[in-house]
Amino acid sequence: MSSLFREVQPAVKKETRRVCVMTLTEMIIMWIVFAILHIIMPETVPFDYTVILGGIVGSLITVLNFFLMGMMVQRAVSCEDEDSARSRVKASYSQRLLLQMLWVVVAIVAPCFHFAAGIIPLFFPSIGIKLTGIVNRKNQNEVG
Numbered sequence: 001m002s003s004l005f006r007e008v009q010p011a012v013k014k015e016t017r018r019v020c021v022m023t024l025t026e027m028i029i030m031w032i033v034f035a036i037l038h039i040i041m042p043e044t045v046p047f048d049y050t051v052i053l054g055g056i057v058g059s060l061i062t063v064l065n066f067f068l069m070g071m072m073v074q075r076a077v078s079c080e081d082e083d084s085a086r087s088r089v090k091a092s093y094s095q096r097l098l099l100q101m102l103w104v105v106v107a108i109v110a111p112c113f114h115f116a117a118g119i120i121p122l123f124f125p126s127i128g129i130k131l132t133g134i135v136n137r138k139n140q141n142e143v144g
Helices: 002-006 010-040 049-078 082-109 115-143
Strands: none
Touching: 010 049, 010 115, 049 082, 049 115, 082 115
16 A cells, blocks of 8 residues: 555645645535534434535545546556557546445435535535636736
């Protein structure tokens, strides 16, 4: 396992750390929203261990998916053959999509997870990256 992490390029480590922090922040915001909705509509929106557990596992799946994507890009770039790189990318995409689909099924079926709290984190990196782009663009416009 340690040899796997020694082979990870600094850019993959940095971006995975960034996505991890974004995901953690958004997970906490999600929990706050669940808590507020639970106060407003306690019979409709729960706030219990299933929400917490769903958020944690969903976030872990999300960060793992991003890390695996980074590793795929790292390996695809090192391929000499374009066809080999293309097949690596396709295989990785299929495997990561399968991982996410399996998690969605587990989040819906397993009673220990709140389905929404487990599925929502899958969207966190996309949301975080878009918000970061908007903030960076706004800061560039104010400076320039």
